[in-house]
Amino acid sequence: MSYTAPIKDMLFVMKELAGLEDIATLPGFEDANLDTAQAVLEESAKLCGEVLAPLNVEGDRNPSSWKDGVVTATPGFKDAFRQFAEGGWQGVQHPVDYEGQGLPKLIATACIEMLNASNLSFALCPLLTDGAIEALLTAGSEEQKQIYVPKLISGEWTGTMNLTEPQAGSDLALVRTRAEPQGDGSFKLFGTKIFITWGEHDMAKNIAHLVLARTPDAPEGVKGISLFIVPKFLVNEDGSLGERNDVHCVSIEHKLGIKASPTAVLQFGDHGGAIGHLIGEENRGLEYMFIMMNAARFAVGMQGVGVSDRAYQKAVAYAKDRVQSRPVDGSAKQSVAIIQHPDVRRMLSTMRGLTEASRALAYVAAAHCDIAHRHPDEAKRAGHQAIYEYLVPIVKGWSTELSIDVTSLGVQVHGGMGFIEETGAAQYYRDARILPIYEGTTAIQANDLIGRKTVRDGGKVAKSLLAGVAETIGALGAQQGAAFDSMKTYLTQGHRSLSAAVDFVVTNTKGDPNAVFAGSVPYLKLAGVVLGGWQMARALLVAAEKRAEDPSFYGAKIATAQFYAEHVLPLASAFEASIVSAKGGESVLALSEDQF
């Protein structure tokens, strides 16, 4: 059940694909060179491999539990969280001014991948706290920042996001929680929030709930939602803890996976009102929440990468160990380890290729985010921000959708043993299933990709990325060999398919929205497959050049790129057919409701 962080691949991606050395030239990131990255990753790998990974199965067998409003985390989690906090891991990417480490998101992303690979349930607590920190830094008052952010970064307190209500899931316009002004600047909140991850627990002294609610005269719909901070324990002016606030966990859910992570139903104001404070301006809550959500969505994408890698590592270990059947080519008379069988190879290579591609795409996105924040040139910043924002729904949607396939293949590699819970492969399959749902389902990501990220700028960002793909195809053209041949062929086809889809989306969204949205998720997946393939092609070019330096590592990069070209990229034309050629989604919408 162990986990070994793939530091070598992470550093390869950071250096060769995401441009860490360029990031380290940005103001404030001067120390963030490859040596720093390596040192940070090695420390992170220790904590994740030694402390968090072994607790993962414990969390599945002995989930966090609820009793009389009190939630007790899985045994071992509280101590692990203390080690996590003391190591400063919550603050990797947060500002030095608030006692963070101020490192680039690119480096933090690798740490976040490790955290999730080792223990998805555990990682969710810091993930939500990161979101709360982001929101406070963006929209909080100076006082709020001073009180909350250092405590959140130190791990003394944790944060949550309270969006969902029973009638308001994907559709936040339906939020009904009320916030009544008390005349002293504070509000009293009343309502029920569900699906609140780590909404109650015993790992930290206080919990800062960020809560969407409506003030009395707020307009209907999403433009009448405000954001409040509601601490579990009220906070005195000196930052010490006061009375217990009127927010209570009335139950936690019994879930398919990530069982150690308590999913709380929170009741606000059943005993007189939960005291909260407005963050930023009234009625701009959704806007602020989107800041948290973008960070959280990217991080959930990393959960997909992390659990995929974990499942891959486990499947490889089993395949090397399990002896069964003679080779199909008759090369041995005896049964061999199943990793020798072509179909097991195909499964492992699929798992590996998808994991590497989704990792590379996410790290590249993180680097764009870093440049967007730190580059001295405003136009540059805006350009990189736009690319980052285009990539976020893809990192979230594609990496998590493929984590289901990868963890499912992980079970399959184990054969009958995979279905036995003691083996552990099934946990990843169960855990992964939430990833394409929370922080916005894949359809919600795809709507975002179409509406805000593709149509709004007339496909400009999408086409700039496609130009990058074309440039890489050009570079491939100068090279010889089977890997390059396959990559050229299928990346060219992928480029054509994604271009056609972008044109289709840009041209038709306004006039025939149903036709476009019928292919929304296929468009998102197509973008993931092609842009992920682009990173594999870039890796191939680097690996071919450096092969002699480290034949095993770079040789594996080349083979994996070739595999991805031949087994993943061909899907692009199938997606294109479904999106573009399918006559405006006619068949998707043909049935009346009662024909289903």
Place this chain on the structure above:
Amino acid sequence: MSYTAPIKDMLFVMKELAGLEDIATLPGFEDANLDTAQAVLEESAKLCGEVLAPLNVEGDRNPSSWKDGVVTATPGFKDAFRQFAEGGWQGVQHPVDYEGQGLPKLIATACIEMLNASNLSFALCPLLTDGAIEALLTAGSEEQKQIYVPKLISGEWTGTMNLTEPQAGSDLALVRTRAEPQGDGSFKLFGTKIFITWGEHDMAKNIAHLVLARTPDAPEGVKGISLFIVPKFLVNEDGSLGERNDVHCVSIEHKLGIKASPTAVLQFGDHGGAIGHLIGEENRGLEYMFIMMNAARFAVGMQGVGVSDRAYQKAVAYAKDRVQSRPVDGSAKQSVAIIQHPDVRRMLSTMRGLTEASRALAYVAAAHCDIAHRHPDEAKRAGHQAIYEYLVPIVKGWSTELSIDVTSLGVQVHGGMGFIEETGAAQYYRDARILPIYEGTTAIQANDLIGRKTVRDGGKVAKSLLAGVAETIGALGAQQGAAFDSMKTYLTQGHRSLSAAVDFVVTNTKGDPNAVFAGSVPYLKLAGVVLGGWQMARALLVAAEKRAEDPSFYGAKIATAQFYAEHVLPLASAFEASIVSAKGGESVLALSEDQF
């Protein structure tokens, strides 16, 4: 959590695609006309919908349990099994001579689909008993048949298949269980069998274990395996029960799904030897077991169809009920039921299309099996048998692989609620995960499809099926409209891809087996996608002709066929690329073991 058997679609497939009326002209099947089929299906639907479907969730929450060697089935199962047995449902397809109903496999297949849709765990017990009956009818002595088969058909006793041992899963050459002759014609068996489905339980008075074992002088490998019948209670000459035999359940597994179905570890001979009798001839056990396995594999394919349909029905019900978000086309100012949203439509249509296609292909296969058994012309029988045998691994492998996608989409349609176990959607996702593993993993099915079913006859059967596809494409050519246009385009492409793959397999398996087996599962899936699409095309032709008779039903058939053409069939060219164009599987096999 209810289940409504799709009798109308089942009868449509039986009549229009599988040729029930022709089956009813075969000797012995004279009564098996459409009226009979309808009456049988309606009765079966009652039992499945009213008795078995409600027990499905109970089995998940309260699995069968083990204590001191005794396994107690989930509460309610014993009584349900009594009703199942009394209704004569175990005997639907078995010979009248042994108190079966002697109906065609085609009709039995619909009953088996219902049984599995309503309760996968429950259905496994009759599924294994069917296998035991088949094996006894084929290879048992007259005495064995007389003693065992009527009791198995009546449900007084049940049957099991004992193949797997800890070191022998896919690789039966490694079976080590010993059978020592006692001089009186009986044997004493010693060994451990694992993963024995319904290997011990309290629903019937006796259990007939069919066990693979080796006699003392048997040759090594698969040619030294014999088949034995080892009853839980010894059977006296008059058929009454004697002493408890020395076969004991030492534990049952803690599994990801199908929790009501006890998966037993059986210990043979720990107290002096388990008394068994040889079935058929020594050392021919694997051959006989293959008879059971072919029947069981087909039935597991039906498990895939069944659980897919169940997940589809549940997702549709939720999507009609759950109100969330306004339509993307602005056609309503209020939030609408999520079934109105294009992406939910796409998910439901994918679930529906895959379920209908896999159902149709399986029923068509069952009809070939019926003709193979009953046609007066020997050459005809052989021809249909060959087609049936080609289709079995596809029905097994493809229907079960797609059931994972379908049940996963079922969770996704439910959003966050899908991840909560109380909702029930997650159970199908967990239950389905075993289907591509047991009774031979998808890779094992694909090896069978390549070796025995495609290469051995030089692709003759595959090409005869492709000729059928071409004929249907011709018939589509005469028709107008978007559904026909799409189906023509993508079925033609699919035909081309499958033809290319068959040629590749036939040409290269001998000379470059690794290259072919690297694409074995893609070949199986390609065959499923295209041959399933063929059935959808045939359904489209019928539906277009009859549309006026029942516009809602046939209109839905047309739309579903179009959807399948546009969203599923395009995958064919991606599979072709992976199988044929990928330069002999080079990238699959490029990495050395330690590069993983």
